[in-house]
Amino acid sequence: MSMTLTDDGQTFSAGRWPLSALSVASAVLIFAVMQGIVLSLTGGVFDYPLDDPYIHLALAEVIAQDQYGVNLGEAASPGSSALFPFLLVPFAGTEFHRYLPLIWSGVGLIFAAWLWGRLLVEAGYGRAEWRWLGLAAAVLGPIAVMMPMVAFVGMEHSLHAAATLALLLGLHRHFSDNGGVGLILAGAFFGAAFRIEGLAPGLIAACALFLTGSRRNGLATAAATLLPILMFMGFLVSQGLDPLPSSVQTKLSMTDPGDEPGFIQLRLAILLVNLREPGGMFVAVLALASFLMWRATPLKGTRWGVLVLVIGAAAAAHLLAGQIGWLNRYEHYILVMTAAGFLVLLPKATQGAVTPLAIGGVAALILGGALAYRLPMHFFELPPSARAIHTQQGQMARFVKDYLQTDVAVNDLGYVAWQNDNYVLDLWGLASAEAREIRTTAPVPGWTGDLTAKYDVPVALVYDHWFEDGIGADWVKVGEFQLTVPGGFLGGYVVSFYATSPDTVAMLTGALEAWIPTLLPHSRFVWAEGMEP
Incomplete structure (x- = not known):
């Protein structure tokens, strides 16, 4: 006792x-x-x-x-x-x-x-x-x-x-x-x-x-x-x-x-x-x-x-x-x-x-x-949130690593960057002080396109509503990856897939054609008008 x-x-x-x-x-x-x-x-x-x-x-x-x-x-x-x-x-x-x-x-x-x-x-x-x-x-x-x-x-x-x-x-x-x-x-x-x-x-x-x-x-x-x-x-x-870490500076700008x-x-x-x-x-x-x-x-x-x-x-x-x-x-x-x-x-x-x-x-x-x-x-x-991350971010990561196999720009860093040997441009700015400073201090229309051009990144996977008019002027929207089940602490239920220039549309489309048949339940890819092969 x-x-x-x-x-x-x-x-x-x-x-x-x-x-x-x-x-x-x-x-x-x-x-x-x-x-x-x-x-x-x-x-x-x-x-x-x-x-x-x-x-x-x-x-x-x-x-x-x-x-x-x-x-x-x-x-x-x-x-x-x-x-x-x-x-x-x-x-x-x-x-x-x-x-x-x-x-x-x-x-x-x-x-x-x-x-x-x-x-x-x-x-x-x-x-x-x-x-x-x-x-x-x-x-x-x-x-x-x-x-x-x-x-x-x-x-x-x-x-x-x-x-x-x-x-x-x-x-x-x-x-x-x-x-x-x-x-x-x-x-x-x-x-x-x-x-x-x-x-x-x-x-x-x-x-x-x-x-x-x-x-x-x-x-x-x-x-x-x-x-x-x-x-x-x-x-x-x-x-x-x-x-101060970028994540702390980002949170300070949000408050x-x-x-x-x-x-x-x-x-x-x-x-x-x-x-x-x-x-x-x-x-x-x-x-x-x-x-x-x-x-x-x-x-x-x-x-x-x-x-x-x-x-x-x-x-x-x-x-x-x-x-x-x-x-x-x-x-x-x-x-x-x-x-x-x-x-x-x-x-x-x-x-x-x-x-x-x-x-x-x-x-x-x-x-x-x-x-x-x-x-x-x-x-x-909480458990459905884990399903949402697995279904959205997990499948995006698999697409980038197994099918796209090239550099990519994202605004939700993490899954896509982990165990990825290719370059990942973080447009939100946690892993890019340059992107963070542009976004929080002097964003101009199409500024994300300037960054993807500077770093020669051919594809961007982003939540459109995070950037509004900041979406690259030369980007070509190929389609949307949609989560079809509610629940989850995500930046959005729709991820837009962009070729950052007309020259990379064919590469992105080809990778999507191979990936789409493997999609898990509760998710789908919707081609933009005129983009479906």
Whole structure:
């Protein structure tokens, strides 16, 4: 029977319910069920619900050849994570390479769920009188904060969430006079290494430590937070790139609400956008609930107020400068931080008694997550998204690599670039600073055609509505590749196939003739008028 120290130094029994194991089992079970649904929809073929994992896989392939980008000989920074692409380097060039994002997401999920359960135990949910609340928080909590759903995406966000929970657990132990500095440093370092958003929790935690008398640890935490970001920026500059990755610059340009806004105007605009999203509102409510609980209960005047302020400041930083949504992955780290922090504070606010506040708090978190994220709907939305990626992007990739076998321009980078030896021109700009700058600063009619001519790219596969009058003036539309089943987080359900000059029409048409008979169910190719052979 395991024993854990409480805040006052007394011991309590975690009982026969291993909360960490239950959290892991709950999260992994949902994750596995969702993967099973995908296999049933795709006829036994695994795929991701977004094209983005393939961007990191394509980047990892080039890293394996001692370069950085998606095309050999052309430096680019399409990914915003400093560390994640390097974790994907093993097995580059093999079919098994496809599964590394899934594996690392699973690792992040397991660590995040285990740390969630560990926080519950150390906060007091393992006590006999808290057992049923502990069971509910351990089993349903990881689902309410989207752990298995975000891991399903196959990106670095689950690892980032695990690092953030390690930071929170370290802070909890520190303020309990039970160590925790090692966890704080590890959480701060890896949080920033996986996502640039990790800067806020790490630096805020560093300030909290410094201002509460633990100055050496505060400075060390600040250094651990800044080190991976500074190293990444220095590495990018050494490659001849901007210090900020193209993906980050692209997102910053998308959040601009007007012409040359001031700093405060921009922050408020982003805040309003984020609070319109259920996920953003849920994060804000959790942070506010922790603050009110601190001010209105025996927590007031205790050291736990510092933890409340750390959580609240980190939440505010994300709501003012971060993004909410797109499979709920961008806010995942701050969601798990605010939710776990709220649960950790409940037993302290009730002085260990199971009061209506404790019962209502656990129930509100679980029900709030279920409502904010429409949890049951994810079984109907996420697996079909993987089918959509497999049907659209997967078949486009097969067309380019097996049938076209030449350079191509796209605006949805990833699947087409992965394991492709030919040049891929990214017209959206994640892998092309030139395209990004033209698109975001001075686009002129037909500008995409200027780029395809400059790089001698004969074919373009694009979503027309992404460019409007930016489509090349000399491009010849040969037809449209259409997805005929609803569902999926795609840039569009119709991809237009263009020959970038009249001279390449015959080549594209010939490749299409061979490819079209192989199309999967739920997809079709419609020839443009007068183009069918």
